[in-house]
Amino acid sequence: MRLFYRLLLVLVVALAVVLGLVIYFTANPKLPAYTPPQKLHYLDQWSPADRQTYYFTPQGTQVKGLHYDWFSALELPFSQQRFAAPEYLARFGFLVDPAQQASPANPANLPVGFTRHQNPGSDTQYLDITCAACHTGELRYKGQALRIDGAPAQHVLPSSVPTLRGGSFGQALVASLAATYYNPWKFERFARTVLGERYDEQHKQLRTDFKASLDNFLAVAWNDTHRGLYPTLEGPGRTDAFGRIANASFGDAISPDNYRVADAPVDYPHLWDMWTFDWVQWNGSAKQPMARNVGEALGVGATLNFFDSNGQPLQGDARYPSSVRVHDLYLIEQTLQKLKPPTWPETLFGTIDKPLAAKGRALFAENCAACHVPPEVEENGRMVKQLRMLPVDVIGTDPNTANNIADNRYDLSALQWDPAELSQLDVTLSPTPEAPLDMSNLSVAKGLAYVTAFVEDHAYRQAGVSPEERARLNGYGLPIGVMELRAYKARPLDGIWATAPFLHNGSVPTIYQLLSPQSERDITFYRGSFEYDPRHLGYRTEAFDGGFVLDTRVSGNHNSGHEFRAGPRGNGVIGRLLQPEERWALLEYLKVLGGPLEQQLPTP
Template sequence: MRLFYRLLVLIVMLLGVCLAVILYYVANPKLPTWTPAQQVHYLEQWSATDRQTYYFTPQGTQVKGLRYDWFNALELPFSQQRFAAPEYLARFGFLVDPGQKATSNNPGNLPVGFARHQNPGSPDQFLDITCAACHTGELRFNGQAIRIDGGSAQHVLPSSVPTLRGGSFGQALVASLTSTYYNPWKFERFARNVLGQDYDTRHQQLRKDFKTSLDTFLKVAWNDTHRGLYPTEEGPGRTDAFGRIANASFGDAISPANYRVANAPVDYPQLWDMWTFDWVQWNGSAQQPMARNIGEALGVGATLNFFDSNGQPLKGDSRYPSSVRVRDLHQIEETLQRLKPPAWPEDLLGAIDKPLAAKGRALFAENCAACHVPRVTQEGERWVQHLHMLPVDVIGTDPTAANNIASHRFDLTALQWDPAELAQMDVKLHPEPEEPLDLSQLSVAKGLAYVTAFVENRAYREAKVTAAEKPQLDGFGLPIGVREKVAYKARPLAGVWATAPFLHNGSVPSIYQLLSPQDERATTFYKGTFDYDPRHLGYRTEAFTNAFLFDTRMTGNHNSGHEFRAGERGNGVIGRLLQPEERWALLEYLKVLGGPMEAQLP
């Protein structure tokens, strides 16, 4: 009996040690080191004023109730270092300038895309992570940084699912919040920092409000973990946007039965010229700019209530209160219309070989233009680019994202929508359904279209948007159009040199590999660096400390398709084999495509 007791004690002690090790690594993520660039170079994409408007205009996200001053006062779990210190947040891949200082529109001295807002009638300022956080890129070469406004971010933002490796901003933030609440010395320092002279009168209320926000974070982390909702790790520069929005809007907010496995992370697409596209999103499923932006804000954390305090579905004009800021979203959208594609900086990345680029221009016309040069028409006040949509069985790239968006179904009957009312809303389904909508089997695209329509109507009323203003805020008077194609769009390629990695899921690290047969592409490669390879046009892929290993053999990560190789066309083979010298010529041309140097080619 004594031996059994000792064995039991030993087992408990070993389990305790294992748990302590796990907790340590969860709370102390393995992050890459960060070295500030010698200088950040801004290309002539727009004005400095437009850049600041884009970087720090709030859109109404609330990051689970986290206040702006709380975020700035948080400490790391095992030290008194500020969590929000620029040099620490930069290790997650967020963008900061060397030696940056606080400004009036960035008083917390935070990275690009970290803004703040107040809701009407509330004194609290909430942390507001905007579209600029995910759609601003940076390249490093020879110690210099080149900012790509509207480009693809390479941060590790969304996941709060704990792993021993860590590396995710979400996981690290939850660890700091938890340690702050449960460590009395940390909370004392935190409270005095946040409250100042109001410490005595507001200390208890702060602790209560903080716990409410922390509980929300922990609930999401537990839910995502034990349900296994995100089995394909997103890593730097990716998120399963539709999957996360659907799980938040239909699972968290309506019913756990609506949770779906989201195993199709996609890259953050570049934003220049997007306002001219007839349809947006990787699968070409969305049309109206305002609805698209509201959906993005909801996905990042804007509040949304479907039910009243008694759990009854909201109806009529009570639908649906949110924290979305439609006038700010419109300002961001209008600002982005002035954003130009980045032009290749010869002084930083090397001179263009113009004769070689001219050869590449002919090869582009032969091999690429049919898909990547869309038809253009004038529609009202804008020129519209009609993008080619390529079915997955033609383009051959990983089908998981397109399949999930087209096939996942959600039960929204709890919202008690009236089909007759839905038919009168500013939502246009393509093609128009022949049968009444089945609200128990609604796709993510259709479900979000009607949710955003309700949210938009309520937000417009609260922002006092007039009937005359509405078409402009909607975006060119467009309806909330919805399509569900099992396909991916082929976008124009101006500035494509600055948008690594490639394909919708970021599974190909460079354009040179993208122009090569699949068996010449890397099966695994390392991500998380900004170091640029100006020869192959992509980020460098060598191993480095705490790099993220991207494995193209996992579901959602496949690097198949878009192949130029010998053999029969189809099933992902879209063109003939390109010889290495032809690939180099194409790369040289893609450096100047759509930019001022293209006109200088012989």
């Protein structure tokens, strides 16, 4: 018996040590230090007013029911420092201006993309994270910072799965929420800050509502962890967008049987000129601007209800209430149409070698233009770029993203969709299915297309948008088009120098390496630094404290494909071997492609 108690004691101590380590690293994530730049520079991509509209217009996300004033009042677990302090959130990679002050659009003085909204009939202001949080970039060089609006972000936003490494915004947020709720002194400070004069009458209700939000976060963290849904760590600037949307929409909201492993993280794409493309998303799977934006809002946390209070599937016009804000999504889309591609800042990053860039122009025409200069055609009164879709077995890049959207199937029969009703929705499937849709075995693309159609219709009716006005808000009268190909799109390369890392999964750190054979690319490199390399055109990749190591040997992270090397074309080889001097010339040209400096190049 004494031996049993000794073993039990050892087990309890071991569990306590493990729990203590998890709590410590969860509450103290391994983050890079934040050093404000000497000066933050803005390019002439759009007006300051457009920039503020883009940064702080809400889209309807609710971040697990978290209130805006709650978020701004949270403290770190083991200190009274404010969690939402700009200098702390900047350590996760969110963008702040060292000179920024609270404003009517940003009363809590939060980073780019953090805003608030109220639902109709409610006075609660919810924390709303917008597309600007993920599609605004910044480059640092010699103490200077350059804001690139519409470029990929480098933050660590999505995961709340606890790890000993830490470093995720979601994980750290859950730690602060839990510390606030379970530490009575913290909660008292929090409650007095949030409630003010309403403290006495609303303290109890605040604790109840706060616990409900915390429980939502904990449930997601537990579910994602014990099911192992996200085995490929996303790290800075990446998320498995389709996997997370599908798990939330079809797993959380319908049935646990619909959870699928999401092992295909992608970089956030850059947004300039996107409105001119015929298909968007890395795999060219979406067509209508409003549907794309509604899907993005649902993926970031907009509410979505499939069932009534009795658990019965909603029918008819009751499908499907959500918190998405169609007028605001349209405003964001209209603002993005004014966004110019970034132009190379010679005063910050160095002057252009024009003779070398002219040589690069000829090399671009020979090696790159066939894929990256798409034909333009007129459709419905606007010029549309018809992007080339490159099959996976041709481009040779990591196949997970393309394969998952084609292969993952979901059982949506609980929603009781009538095929005849679906045929009346403004949805077009490409290629056209040869057999009737099987609602118990539906692809993520098709399932999300119909969900989005119902959500969009309900949101339009709730917002009082007339049927005649919908075509304008949808964007050019386009249907909700869905295309399922095992392929990735080749987009125009204007401003590509400002969009590192490269390939759809961010597995190649610089353009120089992208023009090189795979054998010359980094197998592992550090992500999360904003320090720019203006020679190789990418972020610097050496080790730094708090950095994230991207291992390209992991499924979903492969840096294969898009190779210029000797050998037969196909299976990732897309062109002849480029000599180093040719790569340098191409890089010099890519700095000016599509910008005013291109017109100054000498004629060869």
